[in-house]
Structures are given as structure tokens and as C-alpha cells.
Amino acid sequence: METAEIRRRWLQFFADRGHTVVPSASLISPDPSLLFTVAGMVPFIPYLTGREAPPYARATSVQKCVRTLDIEEVGRTTRHGTFFQMNGNFSFGDYFKEGAIAFAWELLTTPQDAGGYGFDPDTLWATVHEEDDEAFQLWQDVAGLPVERIQRRGRKDNYWHTGQPGPGGPCSEIYVDRGPAYGREGGPVADEDRYLEVWNLVFMQYELADVRSKEEFRIVGELPAKNIDTGMGLERVALLLQGVDNLYEIDEVRPVLDRAAQLAGVSYGDDEESDVRLRVVADHVRSALMLIGDGVRPGNEGAGYVLRRLVRRAVRAMRLLGVQTPVLPELLPVSVERMSRSYPELAEDLGRISAVAYAEEEAFRRTLTAGTSIFTAAADTARAAGRRTLSGEQAFQLHDTYGFPVDLTLEMAAEQGLEVDTEGFRRLMAEQRDRARADARAKKTGGVDTAVYREVSDTLGAAVDFTGYTTTADEG
Numbered sequence: 001m002e003t004a005e006i007r008r009r010w011l012q013f014f015a016d017r018g019h020t021v022v023p024s025a026s027l028i029s030p031d032p033s034l035l036f037t038v039a040g041m042v043p044f045i046p047y048l049t050g051r052e053a054p055p056y057a058r059a060t061s062v063q064k065c066v067r068t069l070d071i072e073e074v075g076r077t078t079r080h081g082t083f084f085q086m087n088g089n090f091s092f093g094d095y096f097k098e099g100a101i102a103f104a105w106e107l108l109t110t111p112q113d114a115g116g117y118g119f120d121p122d123t124l125w126a127t128v129h130e131e132d133d134e135a136f137q138l139w140q141d142v143a144g145l146p147v148e149r150i151q152r153r154g155r156k157d158n159y160w161h162t163g164q165p166g167p168g169g170p171c172s173e174i175y176v177d178r179g180p181a182y183g184r185e186g187g188p189v190a191d192e193d194r195y196l197e198v199w200n201l202v203f204m205q206y207e208l209a210d211v212r213s214k215e216e217f218r219i220v221g222e223l224p225a226k227n228i229d230t231g232m233g234l235e236r237v238a239l240l241l242q243g244v245d246n247l248y249e250i251d252e253v254r255p256v257l258d259r260a261a262q263l264a265g266v267s268y269g270d271d272e273e274s275d276v277r278l279r280v281v282a283d284h285v286r287s288a289l290m291l292i293g294d295g296v297r298p299g300n301e302g303a304g305y306v307l308r309r310l311v312r313r314a315v316r317a318m319r320l321l322g323v324q325t326p327v328l329p330e331l332l333p334v335s336v337e338r339m340s341r342s343y344p345e346l347a348e349d350l351g352r353i354s355a356v357a358y359a360e361e362e363a364f365r366r367t368l369t370a371g372t373s374i375f376t377a378a379a380d381t382a383r384a385a386g387r388r389t390l391s392g393e394q395a396f397q398l399h400d401t402y403g404f405p406v407d408l409t410l411e412m413a414a415e416q417g418l419e420v421d422t423e424g425f426r427r428l429m430a431e432q433r434d435r436a437r438a439d440a441r442a443k444k445t446g447g448v449d450t451a452v453y454r455e456v457s458d459t460l461g462a463a464v465d466f467t468g469y470t471t472t473a474d475e476g
């Protein structure tokens with residue numbers, strides 16, 4: 001079943017059951033505390049926290065999401081994209097646990113010719129929070145799930161809150177057993193590769209206080225209006241229903257992977273290292289497309305820096321596969337062709353999107369050419385001297401003179417089994433910043449040269465904090 005069809009069935013199913021269909025919000029988070037929309041619930045935060053009255057009691061959406069937190073997983077695990085789509089159904093003080101479990105079970109197990117996804121009920125497992133006896137019972141009563149396939153987990157895995165005092169509650173997750181070829185038996189608690197998490201049901205039930213961490217908080221009472229927030233990974237269901245191995249092989253992603261393999265003259269499946277690179281390329285090209293589509297422009301901070309890093313990683317992965325010519329003009333249109341089936345605005349905006357993407361690749365190509373030879377010389381010098389570490393000076397010089405981003409130096413060094421003296425690099429960056437300030441004062445320009453200052457702090461900050469953008473909404 002095509003991804004676009006899985007999506008269509010989702011919206012139809014919940015619309016038929018009284019849910020208002022809400023279009024996806026932008027990837028640029030409507031919630032100011034988040035850089036990106038990391039989950040389907042993000043646009044509904046004001047209703048879920050009770051800050052605003054919801055205009056409907058039930059809603060459903062297919063939300064575009066970006067999770068930078070998952071970037072290192074991409075291409076290595078079978079199930080993480082930097083961009084993905086989260087299908088959600090929401091109840092604001094309307095149906096609760098029983099309704100949410102019943103809807104999920106019905107949609108997953110209704111045969112495909114009757115409009116559902118047609119999963120074999122015997123392959124489905126659920127987890128519940130260890131104290132949530134009610135959900136444990138409902139999975140048996142409503143879904144007929146045998147007790148052996150319902151597992152209890154603690155707060156780390158099966159609890160949701162915002163990180164602030166306020167609403168929170170247990171969650172229950174649904175997993176599909178992919179069979180012994182994918183790992184050990186024993187349910188999701190034993191192996192999350194074999195048992196693929198597809199759907200998270202969050203039961204917002206309690207008022208929490210003294211929220212100190214994901215696991216440390218106090219339950220002070222029941223919420224007057226209990227809410228449901230669920231999220232199903234569209235790509236994960238697609239990979240299962242399409243019978244492919246991983247998220248990068250589904251219909252919305254695979255054509256980019258194939259084109260990349262063709263450009264590189266390699267066959268996918270021959271070599272694990274090059275397969276990982278192809279998957280990274282396919283993922284990152286799609287994510288870059290979706291971010292540019294939502295108006296993000298490459299830059300040195302925030303969302304722009306994430307976009308820049310995705311483009312750079314894709315281009316560099318192609319270089320490592322041996323492709324020296326520009327790659328985005330070959331790959332982006334393939335992604336647009338696929339993604340515009342669900343997002344027709346991408347095809348309409350192709351001129352602008354490709355101009356932004358291709359200019360960024362060109363800029364990076366210039367940087368790479370200059371920086372790579374310098375980096376190689378520095379690495380050779382270090383090795384010749386019997387050192388396993390690139391000095392802070394070398395990393396600083398690469399950054400300062402050749403515009404070579406420090407995260408790239410770190411990545412390239414790691415690939416060669418070398419380390420980088422990041423402390424030394426930091427110190428030199430700080431000294432440069434102080435010098436810039438002093439210069440600015442001396443010149444009496446009326447303040448610091450903010451351009452230099454910003455670049456310095458952003459480069460370091462962004463490189464170090466890149467995976468740090470997260471909230472509890474991203475930790476389910």
C-alpha cells in the first residue's frame with residue numbers, strides 16, 4: 001500500500017468517527033519553545049494544556065515532523081528519519097482510554113479490502129505503564145490481546161509530560177512483531193528492532209507537580225478534562241505494509257536512494273558502509289526538501305543551521321561514494337516527484353526550492369575543496385608525529401581561515417580514527433571573540449562587531465548543541 005494511501009485511509013477513518021481533519025502545521029514549530037514540530041501534538045499544545053478552549057472535541061492530522069535528535073540513527077537503524085510524518089488522533093475531554101484503544105485496534109486490524117491496514121492481530125503487542133492496570137485490562141477486553149503480549153514499563157518509557165507542572169499521564173505503545181529474522185523474541189521490552197514501535201497512545205490523565213525530570217514528578221490529582229494524544233509513524237506503517245526492510249526503502253524515499261546509487265555506480269545491498277551512506281542521502285535530501293518547502297533557509301543558527309547540516313551531510317556522503325559533481329540537481333527533483341503526491345505545493349514551488357538548495361550545495365562545494373586538502377595535511381602531520389589528536393589550533397585554523405565547519409572536522413577526524421582537541425578549539429574561539437570585542441571598543445564603533453561575534457558563538461554553539469533541541473514531546 002502506498003504511503004499516500006495509508007495517509008488517506010487514516011484521515012478517512014477518523015473523519016468518519018467524528019474527528020475534524022486539521023491540516024499539517026509547518027515544520028517550523030508553532031510552539032516557541034521548540035525549534036521544529038517534533039510530534040503531531042505540537043500544534044495542539046494550547047488545547048491539551050487547557051490554555052485555550054479547543055474548537056472541536058475530536059481532531060485528526062498527518063503532521064510533518066523533524067527530529068534532529070534522531071540524526072545519528074539515520075541509515076543505521078531501520079526506523080528513524082530526520083523528517084517523518086506522524087498521524088494523530090486527539091480527544092479533548094471527549095473519549096478516553098477505551099475509545100483510543102478501540103480506534104487503534106480497529107484501524108490496524110480491519111482487513112485492507114474493508115478500508116483498514118490489515119495487520120495480523122497475532123503480530124501485535126502493546127506496552128502500558130506499570131501502574132496503569134486500567135489500560136492493561138482494556139487491551140484484553142477491547143482488543144482481545146492475550147496478557148503475554150501486553151508488557152509493563154516504567155516512567156522512562158511509558159509516561160508523558162511537558163517537563164513543567166501541569167498535565168501528564170501514562171502512555172501505551174503498539175508494536176508489530178516483524179518475526180525471528182529481525183531479532184530476539186520476548187516482546188518490545190527485549191528487542192525494539194524485531195518489535196517495531198508504530199503507535200503511541202498518550203492518556204493525559206493527571207495533574208503533575210514537582211516535575212524535576214522525565215521520571216521524577218508527583219501526581220497531585222486527576223484532570224477535570226482528560227485528553228487523548230496519539231501518534232502513529234506513517235513511514236513505519238508504510239515499511240511494514242510495503243514489505244520492505246527499512247524506512248529508506250518505502251515508496252516516498254527509495255527512488256532517491258536508487259538515483260544516488262546510480263550516480264555513484266554502486267548497487268544497493270552490496271556493501272553495508274555504502275548502503276548506510278545511500279540511506280543517509282535519501283533521508284537528508286527529503287528532509288532538506290521539506291524544510292526548504294516550509295520556508296527554512298540555510299544559515300548559521302537554529303533551523304537554518306540544521307538545514308545546512310542536512311545538505312552538507314548529504315553532499316558529503318555522495319562524495320564518499322565517489323561522486324564529485326553537484327548532486328542535488330539530480331536528487332531533489334526525484335524527491336519532489338514523490339513527495340508532491342501528498343504535498344502538491346512542493347511541485348508548484350519547485351523553482352524557489354531548488355534555487356535555495358542548489359546555491360547551498362555550491363557554497364559547500366567551494367568550502368570543501370579548500371578545506372579538505374588542508375584537513376588531510378593536518379591529519380598526516382598528526383599521524384607522522386605519532387599523535388592521535390588534531391590540535392585545537394588546527395581545527396581553529398580550518399574554521400577561521402578556510403571556513404571549514406568544526407562539526408565537519410570532528411566527523412572527518414572520527415572517520416580516520418583521530419580525535420580533536422575541542423577544548424583547545426573552544427579556547428581559541430573565545431580568545432578570538434575577546435579580540436573582536438576589544439577591537440570594536442578600540443575602534444569606538446559603538447559596540448561589538450556583532451557579525452563576527454555571532455558567527456563565532458553560533459558555530460561553536462550549534463556544533464556542540466546540534467542534537468540538543470528536544471523536549472519531552474520528543475522523548476516518548
Ligand code: ATP
Nearest residue numbers: 070079080081084197198199200231232233236476
Ligand atoms: P523510537 O522509540 O522508535 O525512537 P519514539 O518513542 O521516540 O520512537 P514517539 O515519540 O512515541 O516515538 O512518536 C510516536 C510515533 O512516531 C512512534 O511510535 C513512531 O511510529 C513514530 N516516530 C518517532 N520518531 C520517528 C522517526 N525519527 N522517524 C520515523 N518515525 C518516527
Ligand code: MG
Nearest residue numbers: 070474475476
Ligand atoms: Mg525516539
Ligand code: MG
Nearest residue numbers: 173197200476
Ligand atoms: Mg514512543
Ligand code: MG
Nearest residue numbers: 173197475476
Ligand atoms: Mg519509543
